[in-house]
Amino acid sequence: MARAVFICVSPNPAIDKRLKLSSLVSGQVHRARTVQRFPGGKAAHVAMVLRTLGEAPQWIGPCGGATGEELASGLASLGILVHRCETRQPTRTNLEIIEDNGAVTEILEPGCAPAAAELLAFETACKNLFSLAGKAGSVIFPGSLPAGAPADLYARAIGLARQAGCRTFLDTSGEPLRQALAARPDIVKPNREEAAGLLGVAIDTPATAVDAVRGLLRLGAKGAALSLGAEGLLFCSGEHAPIMIAVPPPLRPYSTVGCGDSALAGIAHAISSGASPEDALRLGAACAAANCLAHSPGAARIEDIRQFQNEIRVQTLEARA
Numbered sequence: 001m002a003r004a005v006f007i008c009v010s011p012n013p014a015i016d017k018r019l020k021l022s023s024l025v026s027g028q029v030h031r032a033r034t035v036q037r038f039p040g041g042k043a044a045h046v047a048m049v050l051r052t053l054g055e056a057p058q059w060i061g062p063c064g065g066a067t068g069e070e071l072a073s074g075l076a077s078l079g080i081l082v083h084r085c086e087t088r089q090p091t092r093t094n095l096e097i098i099e100d101n102g103a104v105t106e107i108l109e110p111g112c113a114p115a116a117a118e119l120l121a122f123e124t125a126c127k128n129l130f131s132l133a134g135k136a137g138s139v140i141f142p143g144s145l146p147a148g149a150p151a152d153l154y155a156r157a158i159g160l161a162r163q164a165g166c167r168t169f170l171d172t173s174g175e176p177l178r179q180a181l182a183a184r185p186d187i188v189k190p191n192r193e194e195a196a197g198l199l200g201v202a203i204d205t206p207a208t209a210v211d212a213v214r215g216l217l218r219l220g221a222k223g224a225a226l227s228l229g230a231e232g233l234l235f236c237s238g239e240h241a242p243i244m245i246a247v248p249p250p251l252r253p254y255s256t257v258g259c260g261d262s263a264l265a266g267i268a269h270a271i272s273s274g275a276s277p278e279d280a281l282r283l284g285a286a287c288a289a290a291n292c293l294a295h296s297p298g299a300a301r302i303e304d305i306r307q308f309q310n311e312i313r314v315q316t317l318e319a320r321a
Contacts, residue, residue, distance in 0.1 A: 003156075005133040005165075006050050008043040009126060009260035010061030012111040012146040014094045016297060017038030022100050030306065038296045039074035040094055042143035042171065045258040045298030047080045047285055049265035052302050055289055059081060061130060062114060065090025077265070084128065087114060089112075089303040091158055092146075096257055102150075104255050113148025118310045120300055126157055137166030138272040141185075142261055145176050154180035169268045171260065173197065181220040189225040189264045209234055210318050212242050222274060222317035225267060225284065233285045235267070243318040244278060245273045246285035249291055249311050258297025263288040266305075278314050285312050 013251070016039070019032040039048075043059060050057040059080050063072050065088035071091055072082045097105040114122070129278040130137055139161040141154050154176050158168045170177070170185040181188060194205045199215045209226060213236050215236040223241075226234040232247035253259075266287035270280035286308035290300035297304035 003135045004055070004167075004269075005136045006047075006055050006057040006268065006272070007126075007129050007133060007139045008047040008057055008059045008070070009049070009060060009139060009142060009157060010041045010043030011122070011149060012092070012107065012144050013039075013041035013044060013061040013063070013071055014092045014111070015067045016094050017094060018096045019298065020098050021179050024097055024099055024103070024105055025241065036296065036301075037072050039078070040297070041071075042261045043140065044071070044075060044080075045261035045269075046140050046142055046273075047075065047260045048078060048291075048298030049300055050269060051079050051289070052300060053265070053269045053287075054303070056081065058129065060126060062087040062118060063086065063091055064088060064112075067093060074284060077306070082123060083120040085118070085125055087112070087118050093177060094205050097256070098147040098255060102253070104257060106257065108144075110127040111144070111146030114146060119149065119153075123157065123160075127160045129163075130161045130166050130222075133164065133166055137161065137167045137168065137197045140169045140171075140264065140268055141180070142169075142171040142264060144172065148250045151175040152179045155183040158183040158185050167268075167272060169264060171264050175208065178219070183215065183222060184220050184222060185268060186221075187223045187225060189227065189260065189267065190216070191227040191230070191260050195226055197263055203228075204316055206245075209245075213243050224301060225263070225281070227263055227288070229256065229259075229288075232282060233263055233288065235277060235281040237280075242316045244281050244314050244316050246281045246312050246314045248289040248308065249282055251289060253292035255297070256292060258294075259288040259291045261298060262291035262300055281314055282309055 092109035266284035290304035
């Protein structure tokens, strides 16, 4: 099998800014003890984990202003090939606040609306990358869309990737998720809240989680994963395949930001390498668990990933003939 070419598509990238303080109290003035800045956006986290797994991922997204320069140079310093699409507006900054008790608060900027010409240039650049990758391509579409972007952006991009012969992996929410599912991505991986919002149901038991995975398949996904946080990660590789769950061992997370992105990276890596669905699920869950211990989103250590791979067990929740 030819080595996969991983392309991480980021319509709404960011710089992640992490602040640590003793406690967060509404309406009060706070002084942070430390401030750190990292390349951000879900596609960046996916690319980082793929790099840790030994791949040579490519990242494509709009970049503008000083924050856009910081993002692109930060990704490049990690060994990620950056395809930068210039924008007039600056790249957004997301804020993560970590309290001493472990509570994490995220404040996510919406991202500036792209100009029509910028959006066209971005889609054209994506199409060219997909065509170059061809059947070796594994294209990952994680994260939100910027304000003002059409809700069918991911759906159109998945169509372009499929025309080029690429595999497609999706992780988004809301109307962009609904429309993108109709384009038949190979794998979709929402979290519990995203899937519940899409399907209009509560996902609070193993049975409702299984139903949610089947619901994602009915809406168009060829395969589906569902993240339940500490309760585990579900995966079904196709309509007639069993639904399995991998539950991580108990751990005290440093931060859970980026865990879903890490899971998607592990699943994409395994499937693109020809691994079995069970091994893909195990690696995805191991990457998510390792991310909980990382110093920043997407910075899971390979030794932690391998350790969790050995510890995580996979069970079948529903079998299909």
